Amino acid sequence: MAITMAMTSNGSPWRTRPTLTYDGIDRHDGSTTLGGYSREYVVRDRFAYALPAALDPAAAAPLLCAGITVWEPLHALGVGPGTRVAVAGLGGLGHLAVKIAVALGADTSVVSRSPDKADDARRLGAHGLIVSADPEQMADARDRFDVVLDTISAPHDLGPYLRLVAMDGTLSHLGHLGPVTVETTDLLVGRKKLSSAGSGGRPATASMLDFCAEHGVTADIELLPSARVNEALDRLRRNDVRYRFVLDMADLD
Amino acid sequence: MAITMAMTSNGSPWRTRPTLTYDGIDRHDGSTTLGGYSREYVVRDRFAYALPAALDPAAAAPLLCAGITVWEPLHALGVGPGTRVAVAGLGGLGHLAVKIAVALGADTSVVSRSPDKADDARRLGAHGLIVSADPEQMADARDRFDVVLDTISAPHDLGPYLRLVAMDGTLSHLGHLGPVTVETTDLLVGRKKLSSAGSGGRPATASMLDFCAEHGVTADIELLPSARVNEALDRLRRNDVRYRFVLDMADLD
Numbered sequence: 001m002a003i004t005m006a007m008t009s010n011g012s013p014w015r016t017r018p019t020l021t022y023d024g025i026d027r028h029d030g031s032t033t034l035g036g037y038s039r040e041y042v043v044r045d046r047f048a049y050a051l052p053a054a055l056d057p058a059a060a061a062p063l064l065c066a067g068i069t070v071w072e073p074l075h076a077l078g079v080g081p082g083t084r085v086a087v088a089g090l091g092g093l094g095h096l097a098v099k100i101a102v103a104l105g106a107d108t109s110v111v112s113r114s115p116d117k118a119d120d121a122r123r124l125g126a127h128g129l130i131v132s133a134d135p136e137q138m139a140d141a142r143d144r145f146d147v148v149l150d151t152i153s154a155p156h157d158l159g160p161y162l163r164l165v166a167m168d169g170t171l172s173h174l175g176h177l178g179p180v181t182v183e184t185t186d187l188l189v190g191r192k193k194l195s196s197a198g199s200g201g202r203p204a205t206a207s208m209l210d211f212c213a214e215h216g217v218t219a220d221i222e223l224l225p226s227a228r229v230n231e232a233l234d235r236l237r238r239n240d241v242r243y244r245f246v247l248d249m250a251d252l253d
Numbered sequence: 254m255a256i257t258m259a260m261t262s263n264g265s266p267w268r269t270r271p272t273l274t275y276d277g278i279d280r281h282d283g284s285t286t287l288g289g290y291s292r293e294y295v296v297r298d299r300f301a302y303a304l305p306a307a308l309d310p311a312a313a314a315p316l317l318c319a320g321i322t323v324w325e326p327l328h329a330l331g332v333g334p335g336t337r338v339a340v341a342g343l344g345g346l347g348h349l350a351v352k353i354a355v356a357l358g359a360d361t362s363v364v365s366r367s368p369d370k371a372d373d374a375r376r377l378g379a380h381g382l383i384v385s386a387d388p389e390q391m392a393d394a395r396d397r398f399d400v401v402l403d404t405i406s407a408p409h410d411l412g413p414y415l416r417l418v419a420m421d422g423t424l425s426h427l428g429h430l431g432p433v434t435v436e437t438t439d440l441l442v443g444r445k446k447l448s449s450a451g452s453g454g455r456p457a458t459a460s461m462l463d464f465c466a467e468h469g470v471t472a473d474i475e476l477l478p479s480a481r482v483n484e485a486l487d488r489l490r491r492n493d494v495r496y497r498f499v500l501d502m503a504d505l506d
Protein backbone atom coordinates (compact mmCIF):
# COMPACT_ATOMS: atom_id res chain seq x y z
CA MET A 1 0.00 0.00 0.00
CA ALA A 2 1.46 3.36 -1.00
CA ILE A 3 0.54 6.38 1.10
CA THR A 4 1.67 9.64 -0.41
CA MET A 5 2.93 12.24 2.02
CA ALA A 6 1.93 15.85 1.49
CA MET A 7 4.46 18.38 0.29
CA THR A 8 4.10 22.10 -0.01
CA SER A 9 7.09 23.40 -1.94
CA ASN A 10 10.09 22.19 -3.85
CA GLY A 11 12.29 24.36 -1.68
CA SER A 12 14.01 26.24 -4.48
CA PRO A 13 14.59 29.69 -2.99
CA TRP A 14 14.93 31.37 -6.39
CA ARG A 15 11.44 30.36 -7.42
CA THR A 16 8.59 32.36 -5.99
CA ARG A 17 5.80 29.80 -6.24
CA PRO A 18 5.58 26.38 -4.60
CA THR A 19 5.29 23.20 -6.62
CA LEU A 20 1.87 21.89 -5.67
CA THR A 21 1.78 18.13 -5.19
CA TYR A 22 -1.62 17.88 -6.86
CA ASP A 23 -2.47 19.51 -10.20
CA GLY A 24 0.83 21.39 -10.12
CA ILE A 25 3.63 21.34 -12.68
CA ASP A 26 6.63 19.10 -12.09
CA ARG A 27 9.74 21.30 -12.27
CA HIS A 28 11.85 18.61 -13.89
CA ASP A 29 9.69 17.16 -16.66
CA GLY A 30 6.78 19.63 -16.85
CA SER A 31 4.19 16.89 -16.22
CA THR A 32 1.11 17.47 -14.09
CA THR A 33 1.60 16.38 -10.49
CA LEU A 34 -0.86 13.71 -9.37
CA GLY A 35 -0.77 14.01 -5.58
CA GLY A 36 -2.36 11.05 -3.84
CA TYR A 37 -3.05 9.36 -7.17
CA SER A 38 0.69 8.86 -7.81
CA ARG A 39 2.22 5.39 -7.77
CA GLU A 40 5.35 6.86 -6.24
CA TYR A 41 6.81 10.24 -5.41
CA VAL A 42 10.42 11.38 -5.33
CA VAL A 43 10.75 14.26 -2.87
CA ARG A 44 13.49 15.93 -0.88
CA ASP A 45 13.48 14.59 2.66
CA ARG A 46 12.69 17.94 4.27
CA PHE A 47 9.34 17.98 2.46
CA ALA A 48 8.29 14.53 3.68
CA TYR A 49 6.91 13.66 7.10
CA ALA A 50 7.95 10.70 9.21
CA LEU A 51 4.75 8.77 9.84
CA PRO A 52 4.59 7.94 13.55
CA ALA A 53 4.66 4.15 14.02
CA ALA A 54 1.50 4.30 16.15
CA LEU A 55 -0.62 5.47 13.22
CA ASP A 56 -2.17 3.11 10.68
CA PRO A 57 -0.96 4.46 7.32
CA ALA A 58 -4.34 4.23 5.60
CA ALA A 59 -6.28 5.90 8.45
CA ALA A 60 -3.52 8.50 8.84
CA ALA A 61 -3.56 9.52 5.16
CA PRO A 62 -6.51 11.97 5.53
CA LEU A 63 -4.69 13.69 8.40
CA LEU A 64 -2.38 15.23 5.78
CA CYS A 65 -5.26 17.28 4.36
CA ALA A 66 -8.48 17.20 6.42
CA GLY A 67 -6.53 16.77 9.67
CA ILE A 68 -4.18 19.71 9.22
CA THR A 69 -7.03 21.86 7.89
CA VAL A 70 -8.95 21.55 11.18
CA TRP A 71 -5.81 21.46 13.34
CA GLU A 72 -4.72 24.90 12.17
CA PRO A 73 -7.75 26.93 13.38
CA LEU A 74 -8.13 24.83 16.56
CA HIS A 75 -4.47 25.48 17.37
CA ALA A 76 -4.47 29.16 16.34
CA LEU A 77 -7.60 29.85 18.40
CA GLY A 78 -6.01 28.30 21.50
CA VAL A 79 -8.47 25.44 21.90
CA GLY A 80 -7.60 23.41 25.01
CA PRO A 81 -9.09 21.94 28.18
CA GLY A 82 -12.51 23.45 28.81
CA THR A 83 -12.80 25.43 25.58
CA ARG A 84 -16.37 25.19 24.32
CA VAL A 85 -16.18 24.06 20.70
CA ALA A 86 -18.95 23.38 18.20
CA VAL A 87 -18.20 21.61 14.94
CA ALA A 88 -20.76 22.34 12.22
CA GLY A 89 -21.01 19.59 9.61
CA LEU A 90 -19.96 16.03 10.36
CA GLY A 91 -18.07 14.95 7.25
CA GLY A 92 -14.43 14.34 6.40
CA LEU A 93 -13.23 17.55 8.04
CA GLY A 94 -15.89 17.63 10.75
CA HIS A 95 -15.31 14.18 12.20
CA LEU A 96 -11.57 14.88 12.49
CA ALA A 97 -12.31 18.29 14.04
CA VAL A 98 -14.40 16.55 16.72
CA LYS A 99 -11.71 13.94 17.43
CA ILE A 100 -8.90 16.51 17.64
CA ALA A 101 -10.95 19.00 19.70
CA VAL A 102 -11.89 16.22 22.14
CA ALA A 103 -8.25 15.09 22.32
CA LEU A 104 -7.27 18.72 23.09
CA GLY A 105 -9.64 18.58 26.07
CA ALA A 106 -12.35 20.80 24.62
CA ASP A 107 -16.01 20.54 25.58
CA THR A 108 -17.15 19.61 22.07
CA SER A 109 -20.57 19.57 20.38
CA VAL A 110 -21.67 18.86 16.83
CA VAL A 111 -24.12 20.95 14.79
CA SER A 112 -25.79 19.02 11.98
CA ARG A 113 -28.86 19.40 9.77
CA SER A 114 -30.39 16.11 10.81
CA PRO A 115 -30.43 14.20 14.08
CA ASP A 116 -29.27 10.91 12.51
CA LYS A 117 -25.61 11.65 13.23
CA ALA A 118 -26.16 11.94 17.00
CA ASP A 119 -24.77 8.46 17.70
CA ASP A 120 -21.72 9.14 15.57
CA ALA A 121 -21.19 12.49 17.31
CA ARG A 122 -21.15 10.80 20.70
CA ARG A 123 -18.99 7.91 19.52
CA LEU A 124 -16.43 10.49 18.30
CA GLY A 125 -16.38 12.03 21.78
CA ALA A 126 -18.79 14.96 21.41
CA HIS A 127 -21.19 15.79 24.23
CA GLY A 128 -24.10 15.93 21.89
CA LEU A 129 -25.64 17.11 18.68
CA ILE A 130 -27.48 20.35 17.98
CA VAL A 131 -29.91 20.01 15.07
CA SER A 132 -29.44 23.12 12.92
CA ALA A 133 -32.89 22.67 11.33
CA ASP A 134 -34.53 22.98 14.78
CA PRO A 135 -34.87 26.70 15.66
CA GLU A 136 -35.47 25.87 19.32
CA GLN A 137 -32.23 23.89 19.66
CA MET A 138 -30.32 26.63 17.84
CA ALA A 139 -31.84 29.29 20.14
CA ASP A 140 -30.90 27.24 23.22
CA ALA A 141 -27.30 27.06 21.99
CA ARG A 142 -27.04 30.79 21.32
CA ASP A 143 -23.86 32.53 22.58
CA ARG A 144 -22.57 29.23 23.96
CA PHE A 145 -19.31 28.40 22.14
CA ASP A 146 -15.86 29.96 22.26
CA VAL A 147 -15.08 28.45 18.88
CA VAL A 148 -17.44 27.32 16.14
CA LEU A 149 -15.67 25.41 13.37
CA ASP A 150 -17.88 25.47 10.29
CA THR A 151 -16.87 22.64 7.94
CA ILE A 152 -19.95 22.87 5.69
CA SER A 153 -18.79 23.24 2.09
CA ALA A 154 -22.19 23.96 0.50
CA PRO A 155 -23.24 27.64 0.33
CA HIS A 156 -25.12 28.60 3.49
CA ASP A 157 -26.01 31.53 5.71
CA LEU A 158 -23.32 32.10 8.34
CA GLY A 159 -25.70 34.06 10.61
CA PRO A 160 -27.13 31.08 12.52
CA TYR A 161 -23.59 29.83 13.22
CA LEU A 162 -22.32 33.26 14.32
CA ARG A 163 -25.18 33.37 16.80
CA LEU A 164 -23.84 30.22 18.48
CA VAL A 165 -20.56 32.01 19.24
CA ALA A 166 -19.99 33.35 22.77
CA MET A 167 -18.68 36.82 23.67
CA ASP A 168 -15.24 37.41 22.08
CA GLY A 169 -15.45 34.00 20.40
CA THR A 170 -14.76 33.04 16.79
CA LEU A 171 -16.58 31.38 13.92
CA SER A 172 -13.95 29.85 11.64
CA HIS A 173 -15.46 28.61 8.44
CA LEU A 174 -13.42 26.25 6.33
CA GLY A 175 -15.55 25.78 3.23
CA HIS A 176 -14.22 27.88 0.37
CA LEU A 177 -17.47 29.76 -0.02
CA GLY A 178 -16.21 32.72 -2.08
CA PRO A 179 -17.98 35.95 -1.06
CA VAL A 180 -19.91 35.65 2.22
CA THR A 181 -22.32 38.19 3.67
CA VAL A 182 -22.82 38.69 7.39
CA GLU A 183 -24.86 41.15 9.39
CA THR A 184 -22.69 43.64 11.28
CA THR A 185 -24.99 43.20 14.26
CA ASP A 186 -24.11 39.50 14.47
CA LEU A 187 -20.46 40.54 14.95
CA LEU A 188 -21.08 43.69 17.00
CA VAL A 189 -23.24 42.14 19.72
CA GLY A 190 -20.69 40.05 21.62
CA ARG A 191 -17.64 41.33 19.69
CA LYS A 192 -17.69 38.10 17.71
CA LYS A 193 -15.12 37.22 15.08
CA LEU A 194 -15.49 35.64 11.69
CA SER A 195 -12.40 33.89 10.42
CA SER A 196 -11.26 31.15 8.08
CA ALA A 197 -8.16 29.02 7.58
CA GLY A 198 -6.45 27.06 4.87
CA SER A 199 -4.07 24.18 5.25
CA GLY A 200 -0.93 24.23 7.39
CA GLY A 201 2.79 24.37 6.80
CA ARG A 202 5.43 21.77 7.59
CA PRO A 203 6.09 22.42 11.31
CA ALA A 204 2.34 22.49 12.08
CA THR A 205 1.74 19.31 10.08
CA ALA A 206 4.55 17.52 11.92
CA SER A 207 3.12 18.68 15.30
CA MET A 208 -0.35 17.54 14.28
CA LEU A 209 0.94 14.08 13.32
CA ASP A 210 2.77 13.72 16.65
CA PHE A 211 -0.32 14.86 18.54
CA CYS A 212 -2.53 12.40 16.66
CA ALA A 213 -0.09 9.56 17.32
CA GLU A 214 -0.03 10.40 21.03
CA HIS A 215 -3.82 10.57 21.26
CA GLY A 216 -4.67 7.76 18.85
CA VAL A 217 -6.47 10.07 16.42
CA THR A 218 -6.92 8.90 12.84
CA ALA A 219 -9.70 9.31 10.30
CA ASP A 220 -12.63 6.93 10.03
CA ILE A 221 -12.08 5.46 6.61
CA GLU A 222 -13.25 2.97 4.05
CA LEU A 223 -10.26 1.33 2.38
CA LEU A 224 -10.92 0.34 -1.24
CA PRO A 225 -8.64 -1.25 -3.88
CA SER A 226 -7.63 1.46 -6.34
CA ALA A 227 -9.56 -0.34 -9.13
CA ARG A 228 -12.76 0.76 -7.36
CA VAL A 229 -11.91 4.47 -7.58
CA ASN A 230 -14.98 5.27 -9.69
CA GLU A 231 -17.29 3.67 -7.12
CA ALA A 232 -15.65 5.82 -4.45
CA LEU A 233 -16.02 9.00 -6.54
CA ASP A 234 -19.66 8.17 -7.25
CA ARG A 235 -20.43 7.64 -3.56
CA LEU A 236 -18.53 10.85 -2.68
CA ARG A 237 -20.87 12.78 -4.98
CA ARG A 238 -23.82 11.35 -3.03
CA ASN A 239 -22.10 12.26 0.26
CA ASP A 240 -22.12 8.54 1.11
CA VAL A 241 -19.00 7.90 3.13
CA ARG A 242 -18.21 7.91 6.81
CA TYR A 243 -15.89 9.67 6.56
CA ARG A 244 -13.09 9.31 4.03
CA PHE A 245 -12.19 6.88 1.28
CA VAL A 246 -8.60 5.72 1.03
CA LEU A 247 -7.43 3.89 -2.08
CA ASP A 248 -5.08 0.94 -1.61
CA MET A 249 -2.75 0.88 -4.59
CA ALA A 250 -1.44 -2.62 -3.84
CA ASP A 251 -3.70 -3.93 -6.61
CA LEU A 252 -1.56 -2.06 -9.14
CA ASP A 253 1.55 -4.16 -8.39
CA MET B 254 -21.70 73.84 31.70
CA ALA B 255 -23.61 70.63 32.15
CA ILE B 256 -21.90 67.44 31.04
CA THR B 257 -24.24 64.48 31.00
CA MET B 258 -22.72 61.20 32.08
CA ALA B 259 -23.63 58.08 30.14
CA MET B 260 -25.86 55.45 31.69
CA THR B 261 -26.69 52.06 30.35
CA SER B 262 -29.55 50.69 32.45
CA ASN B 263 -31.89 51.69 35.22
CA GLY B 264 -30.82 48.64 37.16
CA SER B 265 -34.27 47.25 37.83
CA PRO B 266 -33.67 43.51 37.82
CA TRP B 267 -37.32 42.71 37.06
CA ARG B 268 -37.20 44.57 33.79
CA THR B 269 -35.49 42.88 30.90
CA ARG B 270 -34.55 45.91 28.83
CA PRO B 271 -32.30 48.82 29.77
CA THR B 272 -33.54 52.39 29.85
CA LEU B 273 -31.55 54.10 27.14
CA THR B 274 -30.39 57.57 28.07
CA TYR B 275 -31.04 58.87 24.57
CA ASP B 276 -34.30 58.26 22.68
CA GLY B 277 -35.43 55.81 25.37
CA ILE B 278 -38.55 55.92 27.51
CA ASP B 279 -38.31 57.33 31.02
CA ARG B 280 -39.69 54.67 33.38
CA HIS B 281 -41.25 57.20 35.72
CA ASP B 282 -43.07 59.65 33.47
CA GLY B 283 -42.97 57.92 30.07
CA SER B 284 -41.22 60.86 28.41
CA THR B 285 -38.51 60.43 25.79
CA THR B 286 -35.03 60.53 27.25
CA LEU B 287 -32.83 63.28 25.80
CA GLY B 288 -29.31 62.08 26.60
CA GLY B 289 -26.71 64.78 26.15
CA TYR B 290 -29.39 67.34 25.24
CA SER B 291 -30.84 67.23 28.78
CA ARG B 292 -30.55 70.24 31.08
CA GLU B 293 -30.15 67.84 34.00
CA TYR B 294 -30.37 64.16 34.69
CA VAL B 295 -31.44 62.34 37.87
CA VAL B 296 -29.75 58.95 37.99
CA ARG B 297 -28.86 56.34 40.58
CA ASP B 298 -25.27 56.77 41.66
CA ARG B 299 -24.15 53.38 40.42
CA PHE B 300 -25.02 54.42 36.86
CA ALA B 301 -22.96 57.61 36.98
CA TYR B 302 -19.19 57.89 36.58
CA ALA B 303 -16.90 60.00 38.72
CA LEU B 304 -15.13 62.30 36.28
CA PRO B 305 -11.40 62.22 37.08
CA ALA B 306 -10.28 65.69 38.16
CA ALA B 307 -7.48 65.66 35.59
CA LEU B 308 -9.94 65.68 32.69
CA ASP B 309 -11.50 68.82 31.28
CA PRO B 310 -15.26 68.13 31.40
CA ALA B 311 -15.97 69.41 27.88
CA ALA B 312 -13.10 67.51 26.25
CA ALA B 313 -13.91 64.41 28.30
CA ALA B 314 -17.58 64.35 27.26
CA PRO B 315 -16.96 62.49 23.95
CA LEU B 316 -15.02 59.81 25.84
CA LEU B 317 -18.38 58.54 27.12
CA CYS B 318 -19.40 57.51 23.61
CA ALA B 319 -16.61 57.68 20.99
CA GLY B 320 -13.95 56.93 23.60
CA ILE B 321 -15.52 53.81 25.03
CA THR B 322 -16.46 52.62 21.53
CA VAL B 323 -12.82 52.50 20.45
CA TRP B 324 -11.53 51.44 23.89
CA GLU B 325 -13.57 48.25 23.84
CA PRO B 326 -12.05 46.62 20.75
CA LEU B 327 -8.53 47.91 21.53
CA HIS B 328 -8.81 46.39 25.00
CA ALA B 329 -10.50 43.15 23.91
CA LEU B 330 -7.89 42.60 21.19
CA GLY B 331 -5.06 42.99 23.69
CA VAL B 332 -3.51 46.10 22.15
CA GLY B 333 -0.42 47.12 24.11
CA PRO B 334 3.25 48.02 23.69
CA GLY B 335 4.43 47.09 20.22
CA THR B 336 1.07 46.05 18.80
CA ARG B 337 0.83 47.26 15.21
CA VAL B 338 -2.44 49.18 14.94
CA ALA B 339 -3.98 50.97 11.96
CA VAL B 340 -6.92 53.29 12.43
CA ALA B 341 -9.00 53.75 9.28
CA GLY B 342 -10.90 57.04 9.18
CA LEU B 343 -9.76 60.06 11.19
CA GLY B 344 -12.99 61.48 12.61
CA GLY B 345 -14.60 61.56 16.05
CA LEU B 346 -13.95 57.88 16.73
CA GLY B 347 -10.73 57.65 14.74
CA HIS B 348 -8.84 60.47 16.41
CA LEU B 349 -9.62 59.03 19.85
CA ALA B 350 -8.63 55.55 18.65
CA VAL B 351 -5.23 56.94 17.63
CA LYS B 352 -4.75 58.74 20.96
CA ILE B 353 -5.74 55.71 23.03
CA ALA B 354 -3.74 53.24 20.91
CA VAL B 355 -0.66 55.47 21.19
CA ALA B 356 -1.20 55.79 24.96
CA LEU B 357 -1.41 51.98 25.16
CA GLY B 358 2.04 51.85 23.57
CA ALA B 359 0.93 50.60 20.16
CA ASP B 360 2.81 51.31 16.94
CA THR B 361 -0.05 53.27 15.37
CA SER B 362 -0.78 54.37 11.80
CA VAL B 363 -3.73 56.12 10.19
CA VAL B 364 -5.45 55.09 6.95
CA SER B 365 -7.33 57.93 5.26
CA ARG B 366 -8.72 58.68 1.81
CA SER B 367 -6.70 61.82 1.35
CA PRO B 368 -3.22 62.88 2.45
CA ASP B 369 -4.39 66.17 4.02
CA LYS B 370 -4.77 64.59 7.46
CA ALA B 371 -1.12 63.50 7.63
CA ASP B 372 -0.14 66.38 9.94
CA ASP B 373 -3.05 65.67 12.25
CA ALA B 374 -2.20 61.97 12.30
CA ARG B 375 1.35 62.74 13.42
CA ARG B 376 0.23 65.35 15.94
CA LEU B 377 -2.07 62.72 17.49
CA GLY B 378 0.92 60.38 17.89
CA ALA B 379 0.61 58.16 14.81
CA HIS B 380 3.75 57.16 12.90
CA GLY B 381 2.22 58.14 9.62
CA LEU B 382 -0.66 58.09 7.22
CA ILE B 383 -1.47 55.53 4.55
CA VAL B 384 -3.56 57.01 1.74
CA SER B 385 -6.30 54.48 1.00
CA ALA B 386 -6.87 55.95 -2.48
CA ASP B 387 -3.25 55.14 -3.42
CA PRO B 388 -3.02 51.46 -4.47
CA GLU B 389 0.75 51.47 -4.08
CA GLN B 390 0.64 52.66 -0.48
CA MET B 391 -2.09 50.13 0.31
CA ALA B 392 -0.04 47.34 -1.30
CA ASP B 393 3.05 48.36 0.71
CA ALA B 394 1.00 48.15 3.91
CA ARG B 395 -0.39 44.69 3.12
CA ASP B 396 -0.33 42.14 5.98
CA ARG B 397 1.28 44.71 8.28
CA PHE B 398 -1.11 45.31 11.19
CA ASP B 399 -2.17 43.13 14.12
CA VAL B 400 -5.29 45.24 14.54
CA VAL B 401 -7.08 47.43 12.02
CA LEU B 402 -9.79 49.57 13.59
CA ASP B 403 -12.15 50.68 10.85
CA THR B 404 -14.10 53.76 12.01
CA ILE B 405 -15.50 54.66 8.59
CA SER B 406 -19.27 54.96 8.86
CA ALA B 407 -20.06 55.31 5.13
CA PRO B 408 -20.65 52.05 3.22
CA HIS B 409 -17.36 50.73 1.85
CA ASP B 410 -15.60 47.58 0.74
CA LEU B 411 -13.89 45.89 3.69
CA GLY B 412 -11.53 43.92 1.42
CA PRO B 413 -8.78 46.57 1.18
CA TYR B 414 -8.77 46.93 4.98
CA LEU B 415 -8.70 43.15 5.58
CA ARG B 416 -5.65 42.99 3.34
CA LEU B 417 -3.79 45.34 5.72
CA VAL B 418 -4.25 42.81 8.56
CA ALA B 419 -1.30 40.57 9.49
CA MET B 420 -1.45 36.80 10.08
CA ASP B 421 -3.91 35.97 12.87
CA GLY B 422 -4.81 39.66 13.16
CA THR B 423 -8.22 41.32 13.30
CA LEU B 424 -10.17 43.94 11.39
CA SER B 425 -12.71 45.43 13.79
CA HIS B 426 -15.11 47.69 12.01
CA LEU B 427 -17.18 50.06 14.08
CA GLY B 428 -19.50 51.64 11.54
CA HIS B 429 -22.95 50.08 11.73
CA LEU B 430 -22.86 49.02 8.12
CA GLY B 431 -25.68 46.46 8.16
CA PRO B 432 -24.90 43.49 5.92
CA VAL B 433 -21.25 43.34 4.82
CA THR B 434 -19.75 41.04 2.22
CA VAL B 435 -16.20 39.76 2.38
CA GLU B 436 -14.23 37.33 0.25
CA THR B 437 -13.49 34.09 2.09
CA THR B 438 -9.98 34.23 0.62
CA ASP B 439 -9.30 37.53 2.41
CA LEU B 440 -9.97 35.73 5.71
CA LEU B 441 -8.46 32.35 4.79
CA VAL B 442 -5.05 33.58 3.66
CA GLY B 443 -3.49 34.62 6.97
CA ARG B 444 -6.34 33.29 9.15
CA LYS B 445 -7.57 36.86 9.48
CA LYS B 446 -10.55 37.83 11.60
CA LEU B 447 -13.38 40.21 10.94
CA SER B 448 -15.03 41.60 14.05
CA SER B 449 -17.02 44.55 15.32
CA ALA B 450 -17.86 46.11 18.66
CA GLY B 451 -20.49 48.32 20.20
CA SER B 452 -20.18 50.50 23.25
CA GLY B 453 -18.94 49.32 26.64
CA GLY B 454 -20.46 48.58 30.02
CA ARG B 455 -19.88 50.37 33.31
CA PRO B 456 -16.65 48.71 34.53
CA ALA B 457 -14.99 49.18 31.12
CA THR B 458 -16.13 52.81 30.92
CA ALA B 459 -14.76 53.53 34.39
CA SER B 460 -11.40 51.90 33.44
CA MET B 461 -11.27 53.89 30.23
CA LEU B 462 -11.85 57.16 32.10
CA ASP B 463 -9.09 56.33 34.59
CA PHE B 464 -6.73 55.40 31.76
CA CYS B 465 -7.50 58.62 29.89
CA ALA B 466 -6.95 60.69 33.04
CA GLU B 467 -3.60 58.99 33.64
CA HIS B 468 -2.45 59.50 30.06
CA GLY B 469 -4.01 62.91 29.44
CA VAL B 470 -6.28 61.65 26.68
CA THR B 471 -9.34 63.71 25.79
CA ALA B 472 -11.12 64.49 22.56
CA ASP B 473 -10.18 67.38 20.29
CA ILE B 474 -13.31 69.50 20.46
CA GLU B 475 -14.96 72.71 19.43
CA LEU B 476 -16.99 74.10 22.32
CA LEU B 477 -20.09 76.03 21.21
CA PRO B 478 -22.85 77.72 23.21
CA SER B 479 -25.96 75.54 23.01
CA ALA B 480 -27.78 78.29 21.05
CA ARG B 481 -25.50 77.44 18.12
CA VAL B 482 -26.63 73.80 17.96
CA ASN B 483 -27.99 74.15 14.43
CA GLU B 484 -24.70 75.48 13.16
CA ALA B 485 -22.96 72.49 14.73
CA LEU B 486 -25.45 70.04 13.18
CA ASP B 487 -25.06 71.69 9.79
CA ARG B 488 -21.27 71.47 9.92
CA LEU B 489 -21.51 67.85 11.12
CA ARG B 490 -23.46 67.01 7.96
CA ARG B 491 -20.60 68.48 5.93
CA ASN B 492 -18.08 66.49 7.98
CA ASP B 493 -16.57 69.82 9.05
CA VAL B 494 -15.34 69.33 12.59
CA ARG B 495 -12.01 68.29 14.07
CA TYR B 496 -13.21 66.21 15.81
CA ARG B 497 -16.22 66.64 18.04
CA PHE B 498 -18.61 69.45 18.92
CA VAL B 499 -19.52 69.90 22.55
CA LEU B 500 -22.44 72.16 23.48
CA ASP B 501 -22.03 74.40 26.51
CA MET B 502 -25.44 74.74 28.14
CA ALA B 503 -24.38 77.65 30.37
CA ASP B 504 -26.21 79.97 27.97
CA LEU B 505 -29.50 78.40 29.07
CA ASP B 506 -29.16 79.57 32.68
